[in-house]
Amino acid sequence: xxxxxxxxxxxxxxxxxxxxxxxxxxxxxxxxxxxxxxxxxxxxxxxxxxxxxxxxxxxxxxxxxxxxxxxxxxxxxxxxxxxxxxxxxxxxxxxxxxxxxxxxxxxxxxxxxxxxxxxxxxxxxxxxxxxxxxxxxxxxxxxxxxxxxxxxxxxxxxxxxxxxxxxxxxxxxxxxxxxxxxxxxxxxxxxxxxxxxxxxxxxxxxxxxxxxxxxxxxxxxxxxxxxxxxxxxxxxxxxxxxxxxxxxxxxxxxxxxxxxxxxxxxxxxxxxxxxxxxxxxxxxxxxxxxxxxxxxxxxxxxxxxxxxxxxxxxxxxxxxxxxxxxxxxxxxxxxxxxxxxxxxxxxxxxxxx
Amino acid sequence: xxxxxxxxxxxxxxxxxxxxxxxxxxxxxxxxxxxxxxxxxxxxxxxxxxxxxxxxxxxxxxxxxxxxxxxxxxxxxxxxxxxxxxxxxxxxxxxxxxxxxxxxxxxxxxxxxxxxxxxxxxxxxxxxxxxxxxxxxxxxxxxxxxxxxxxxxxxxxxxxxxxxxxxxxxxxxxxxxxxxxxxxxxxxxxxxxxxxxxxxxxxxxxxxxxxxxxxxxxxxxxxxxxxxxxxxxxxxxxxxxxxxxxxxxxxxxxxxxxxxxxxxxxxxxxxxxxxxxxxxxxxxxxxxxxxxxxxxxxxxxxxxxxxxxxxxxxxxxxxxxxxxxxxxxxxxxxxxxxxxxxxxxxxxxxxxx
Numbered sequence: 001x002x003x004x005x006x007x008x009x010x011x012x013x014x015x016x017x018x019x020x021x022x023x024x025x026x027x028x029x030x031x032x033x034x035x036x037x038x039x040x041x042x043x044x045x046x047x048x049x050x051x052x053x054x055x056x057x058x059x060x061x062x063x064x065x066x067x068x069x070x071x072x073x074x075x076x077x078x079x080x081x082x083x084x085x086x087x088x089x090x091x092x093x094x095x096x097x098x099x100x101x102x103x104x105x106x107x108x109x110x111x112x113x114x115x116x117x118x119x120x121x122x123x124x125x126x127x128x129x130x131x132x133x134x135x136x137x138x139x140x141x142x143x144x145x146x147x148x149x150x151x152x153x154x155x156x157x158x159x160x161x162x163x164x165x166x167x168x169x170x171x172x173x174x175x176x177x178x179x180x181x182x183x184x185x186x187x188x189x190x191x192x193x194x195x196x197x198x199x200x201x202x203x204x205x206x207x208x209x210x211x212x213x214x215x216x217x218x219x220x221x222x223x224x225x226x227x228x229x230x231x232x233x234x235x236x237x238x239x240x241x242x243x244x245x246x247x248x249x250x251x252x253x254x255x256x257x258x259x260x261x262x263x264x265x266x267x268x269x270x271x272x273x274x275x276x277x278x279x280x281x282x283x284x285x286x287x288x289x290x291x292x293x294x295x296x297x298x299x300x301x302x303x304x305x306x307x308x309x310x311x312x313x314x315x316x317x318x319x320x321x322x323x324x325x326x327x328x329x330x331x332x333x334x335x336x337x338x339x340x341x342x343x344x345x346x347x348x349x350x351x352x353x
Numbered sequence: 354x355x356x357x358x359x360x361x362x363x364x365x366x367x368x369x370x371x372x373x374x375x376x377x378x379x380x381x382x383x384x385x386x387x388x389x390x391x392x393x394x395x396x397x398x399x400x401x402x403x404x405x406x407x408x409x410x411x412x413x414x415x416x417x418x419x420x421x422x423x424x425x426x427x428x429x430x431x432x433x434x435x436x437x438x439x440x441x442x443x444x445x446x447x448x449x450x451x452x453x454x455x456x457x458x459x460x461x462x463x464x465x466x467x468x469x470x471x472x473x474x475x476x477x478x479x480x481x482x483x484x485x486x487x488x489x490x491x492x493x494x495x496x497x498x499x500x501x502x503x504x505x506x507x508x509x510x511x512x513x514x515x516x517x518x519x520x521x522x523x524x525x526x527x528x529x530x531x532x533x534x535x536x537x538x539x540x541x542x543x544x545x546x547x548x549x550x551x552x553x554x555x556x557x558x559x560x561x562x563x564x565x566x567x568x569x570x571x572x573x574x575x576x577x578x579x580x581x582x583x584x585x586x587x588x589x590x591x592x593x594x595x596x597x598x599x600x601x602x603x604x605x606x607x608x609x610x611x612x613x614x615x616x617x618x619x620x621x622x623x624x625x626x627x628x629x630x631x632x633x634x635x636x637x638x639x640x641x642x643x644x645x646x647x648x649x650x651x652x653x654x655x656x657x658x659x660x661x662x663x664x665x666x667x668x669x670x671x672x673x674x675x676x677x678x679x680x681x682x683x684x685x686x687x688x689x690x691x692x693x694x695x696x697x698x699x700x701x702x703x704x705x706x
Binding site for chain 1: 425455502525527529548557577579580583586598603632634636649654659665667
């Protein structure tokens with residue numbers, strides 16, 4: 001178990017070592033560790049060395065000039081200047097929130113960025129302002145559209161955070177595939193079979209081999225046998241909003257997170273793309289009234305009668321909030337390979353874990 | 354086969370007979386028949402007598418005063434005054450589009466409305482303005498959240514329409530359940546079994562009986578065995594955006610479409626709710642540039658290598674566009690019970706089919 005503060009200080013020092021300013025390093029650390037706190041272990045410090053390798057490969061710029069390249073009262077396109085997505089996205093979200101304060105809603109499409117950690121973090125930034133927050137991002141292609149064997153979409157997550165009054169906020173954050181890539185990575189490490197419906201092999205047949213993607217297989221869109229066209233729609237919408245609107249790369253041109261893979265030839269845009277939004281609740285009805293009804297919505301669903309043997313119905317965000325409180329108190333568990341990875345990083349930059 | 358014009362004239366006459374103005378009747382007919390044209394037979398003239406019965410039960414107001422009750426530069430809440438959703442939604446979408454012209458985007462949450470036909474129609478209204486259109490609606494509760502046996506959500510569809518240049522527009526329109534209720538109705542009529550994963554019985558066990566909902570069963574959220582929490586998230590977001598933002602009924606309080614079911618006791622809002630949006634493409638980048646990249650996106654996906662034995666990869670909207678062209682030319686096929694139903698309506702109002 002690693003205390004949050006210990007991982008925070010270490011991670012921040014690493015980001016400073018690659019040239020991030022004090023405040024950017026703190027911001028990137030806050031975003032990255034939100035994943036470890038919320039139990040999304042695949043998106044937290046386990047990826048820290050990956051970001052460093054992208055910086056070493058000159059694919060990440062530690063001192064980006066993040067700027068608005070076009071705007072209207074409720075929209076903007078932001079160029080991330082190859083900055084860490086962990087810094088670009090929360091700064092773009094600030095622009096979103098400022099727009100929403102004046103125009104009622106704010107919508108920013110971001111280009112020239114990188115992996116931005118967990119989508120939920122960015123959506124949740126809106127909550128403190130009594131706004132509904134939204135965050136999407138495209139990602140390197142691992143997913144085959146319905147009927148296809150080619151990988152043309154990323155796991156393209158969607159997060160939506162909605163404030164309530166006495167109840168904790170509603171926070172949905174999910175990949176538009178049957179299973180997030182992080183869940184597959186866990187099966188890979190443990191050499192366990194994947195459930196049918198998660199993966200297909202290179203010819204498009206169902207597979208339960210979690211290593212299938214190395215042999216040309218693909219993840220499947222959310223929806224299963226008779227509904228994968230709906231997950232394909234969702235992943236496509238995320239791709240188009242994040243990248244075709246902003247001028248980032250889309251579809252098969254999205255650059256990989258891992259630095260050892262080459263960048264796709266003939267890019268159609270710059271970096272990867274995000275789409276961020278916020279809606280002021282009182283742009284629709286008084287905030288207090290809205291939040292009281294959200295409390296009622298939440299308690300109605302939470303108290304619904306369950307199937308025999310099932311625990312209570314969950315509200316989106318419940319599991320992550322509970323694990324976050326626990327880990328903040330008891331510390332964050334890390335797998336041995338992740339600890340070794342962090343120790344290696346520490347040696348490289350002469351920083352103690 | 355019924356020529357489009359014949360069904361159009363008949364349907365418009367019926368709407369006029371219940372008191373709709375000439376222009377409202379034309380609009381409602383246009384929306385309703387878009388479903389028949391696009392192959393969504395469950396949402397077209399098959400529902401016409403249902404709307405009439407709601408009017409007879411005084412749950413629909415044929416001469417509504419549709420008005421904005423609150424607004425900001427990019428948002429509004431619209432009160433539909435119990436009007437036909439087929440009229441309220443397209444009129445609210447006009448407000449959305451006017452907002453987007455000035456603020457870059459427009460977002461309207463609608464209360465006090467009724468069933469609005471197919472979501473895709475409303476989203477597609479934005480296309481002619483070089484805007485991305487979005488439409489959602491809540492609906493009467495048929496769906497159990499993950500783990501639950503109670504029906505708390507409707508099939509709550511999402512539609513997103515995105516313009517392209519030479520290629521036809523991208524038009525996604527799907528229920529946030531494994532199967533839309535219309536697909537279930539087809540199985541009910543033919544007495545065929547439903548695939549596993551569509552339905553659960555009153556105790557929450559998988560069922561293949563398409564009549565299960567009459568015995569307390571429920572439709573399942575999109576996502577299947579390991580992913581239904583994602584469909585539950587999506588359906589919830591639609592419910593909250595459509596009704597908690599606007600002041601309509603949400604969750605178990607959404608009024609039924611069928612007039613013989615009583616209205617839920619202790620309503621939490623007025624009527625059912627919709628959420629409509631539009632984003633001007635050139636609020637992000639020049640429209641021509643965006644649309645050229647959409648063409649590239651579409652042709653890349655359409656030309657992807659397919660699984661053995663599968664036809665070409667489809668772009669969302671392809672099947673509906675093809676069937677629409679065919680039916681506009683060859684006529685619209687109607688099932689015998691639907692024809693009888695229309696003939697009954699014709700007798701009631703002295704209008705020839």
